[in-house]
Amino acid sequence: MRIGLIGCGWIAETHLANLSALGEQVTCVCDPDPERRAWAAGLTGAEAFADAEALLENGEPEAVLVLTPPRIHREITVEALERGLPVYLEKPVARDLADAKEIVATVERTGVVCAIGYQWRAITWVPQVRDLFAERALGLLAVRMFGATAGRTWFTDQAAGGGQVLERASHGIDLVQAIAGPAVRVSATGVNVPLAGGDRPSTSEIDDVLALTLELERGAVATVQVVWQRDDLPRTYALDVIGDGARIEGCWIRSSAPEASPTGRPSTCRTTAHRAHMASSASSRPRARARALRLPARRHRRRRHWRRRWPVSRR
Numbered sequence: 001m002r003i004g005l006i007g008c009g010w011i012a013e014t015h016l017a018n019l020s021a022l023g024e025q026v027t028c029v030c031d032p033d034p035e036r037r038a039w040a041a042g043l044t045g046a047e048a049f050a051d052a053e054a055l056l057e058n059g060e061p062e063a064v065l066v067l068t069p070p071r072i073h074r075e076i077t078v079e080a081l082e083r084g085l086p087v088y089l090e091k092p093v094a095r096d097l098a099d100a101k102e103i104v105a106t107v108e109r110t111g112v113v114c115a116i117g118y119q120w121r122a123i124t125w126v127p128q129v130r131d132l133f134a135e136r137a138l139g140l141l142a143v144r145m146f147g148a149t150a151g152r153t154w155f156t157d158q159a160a161g162g163g164q165v166l167e168r169a170s171h172g173i174d175l176v177q178a179i180a181g182p183a184v185r186v187s188a189t190g191v192n193v194p195l196a197g198g199d200r201p202s203t204s205e206i207d208d209v210l211a212l213t214l215e216l217e218r219g220a221v222a223t224v225q226v227v228w229q230r231d232d233l234p235r236t237y238a239l240d241v242i243g244d245g246a247r248i249e250g251c252w253i254r255s256s257a258p259e260a261s262p263t264g265r266p267s268t269c270r271t272t273a274h275r276a277h278m279a280s281s282a283s284s285r286p287r288a289r290a291r292a293l294r295l296p297a298r299r300h301r302r303r304r305h306w307r308r309r310w311p312v313s314r315r
Contacts, residue, residue, distance in 0.1 A: 001024060001063055002025060002027040002028075002060060002061050002062045003024055003025060003026045003027065003061060003062070003063055003065065004028045004029070004030075004055050004059050004063070004064040004085075005028070005029040005030070005040060005064070005065050005067065006065065006066050006067060006076055007031060007065075007066065007068040007069075007090075008029055008030070008031035008033070008036040008039065008040040008067075009031070009067065009152065010150045010152060011067055012040060015065055015067060016040070016043060026040075026044040026046050027044075027046050027047065027059065027060070027061065028046050028047045028049065028055050028059030028060070028061055029044065029046045029047075029049070029055075030048065030049040030052055030055040030059075034050075037049075037050070047059060052068075052079070056080060056083060056085075061085060062085070063085055063086040064086075064087055064088070065087075065088045065090075066080070066088070066089045067090050069154040069160055069161060070092055070094055070162060070167075071094075071095040071099075071154075071160055073090075073092075073093065073094045073095070073103070074094050074100075074102055077089055077103050077114065078102060078103060081103075081106045081107060081110050081112045081114060082106065082110065084110070084112055085112065086114070087112070087113070088115050088117065089103075089114055089115065089117065090117045091116055091166075091167075091171070091174075092162060092166040092167070093116055095160070095161070095162055095166070118170070118174040118175075120171055120174065120175045120178075120253055121174060121178035123253065125251060126175070126178060126179060129179055129239075129241060129248060129251065130179045130180075132243075132246055133179070133241060133243045136243040136245060137219075138180055138216075138218060138241075138243040138244075139242045139243055140221055140222070140241070140242045141180055141220065141222040141241050142223045142225075142239070142240045142241075143172035143222070143223065143224045143238075143239050143253075144225050144236050144238050145168060145169070145171070145225065145236075146225070146226075146227040146235060146236040146237075147227075147228075147229060147235035148196060148228070148230060148231040148233075148235070149196075149199070150199060151200050151201050151204065153201075155167060155206070156200070156203065156204035156206055157205060157206075158205040158206050161206075163190075163205075164206055164210045164228065165190075165212070168210075168226050168228075169210055169212055169224050172224035172226070173212070173224060176214060176224065179241070180216050180218060180222065181216060181218050182216070182217050183214040183215060183216050183217070183222070184215055184217050185214070185215040186212060186215075187212070187213045188210065188213070189211050190207030190209060191207060191208065191209050192205075192206070192207055192208055193208050193209060194208065195208050195209070195227065195228060195229050195230065196208065196228045196229060196230055196231075197231065199228075199230075199231060208227070208228045209227050209228075210224075210225070210227075211224075211225050211226075212224040212225075212226075220243075237252070238250050238251060238253060239251040239253060
């Protein structure tokens with residue numbers, strides 16, 4: 001398949017690596033920045049264009065990845081869908097509700113695939129957690145997202161990117177709803193306090209720390225906590241769930257180690273380890289942890305040790 005890459009910024013590095021691993025061919029790229037455009041073209045051997053319109057008109061892609069800042073998602077995505085091109089659209093769908101609705105309407109009218117980059121709902125343990133609490137009274141889901149990210153110009157511009165709510169917390173919101181259903185009421189508190197060191201420009205307009213509370217249709221409460229922190233501190237991306245007779249701790253969404261380790265251990269560590277505790281129906285103590293249900297995990301026992309000794313690097 002001939003794939004077009006629209007936007008060659010920071011996140012494009014991850015997507016190009018993934019496409020290469022899958023054996024897919026990137027044949028055309030575009031970006032208004034000539035340096036980023038040249039970088040992507042040199043890496044892939046693709047034809048380079050200065051804007052999306054030229055790529056769509058002359059690049060002859062069979063599918064496109066739209067990796068631009070959110071406020072220009074609508075124009076590019078609608079044009080690609082109208083041409084019958086399947087689209088992978090980086091989250092969020094759009095910067096504002098009107099643009100998002102137009103993208104949705106175009107998908108429904110054309111029938112062309114448009115996948116949004118909320119990949120956490122595809123984590124292997126998500127269906128198991130959803131099934132575990134499907135018939136139980138559900139109390140709390142808590143998502144913790146503490147980590148570093150690149151301080152891109154548009155990311156720190158509230159009007160351009162939507163800040164932490166759209167760019168980072170929306171991952172947690174989507175994960176909560178994938179497991180426990182839709183939210184009916186949301187509240188948020190955020191503060192602008194520099195915690196990210198040199199990655200955070202002094203002109204940043206967005207909240208560095210954010211706490212969301214979601215009231216869910218099924219009666220539960222969910223929290224999504226986001227911190228933009230320094231690159232040399234450990235990261236936490238995890239989910240906890242508590243319901244009637246079952247409790248899940250530390251569903252690790254994403255965890256990584258630095259590129260080089262002074263301990264000589266492997267340079268990367270990625271885990272999806274978590275524990276589920278279920279009360280015994282035969283126990284006289286309703287809160288007793290009768291048995292531990294271990295869902296698929298990798299290197300579960302070493303996770304705590306690695307996180308304690310290694311600082312965590314940027315994606």
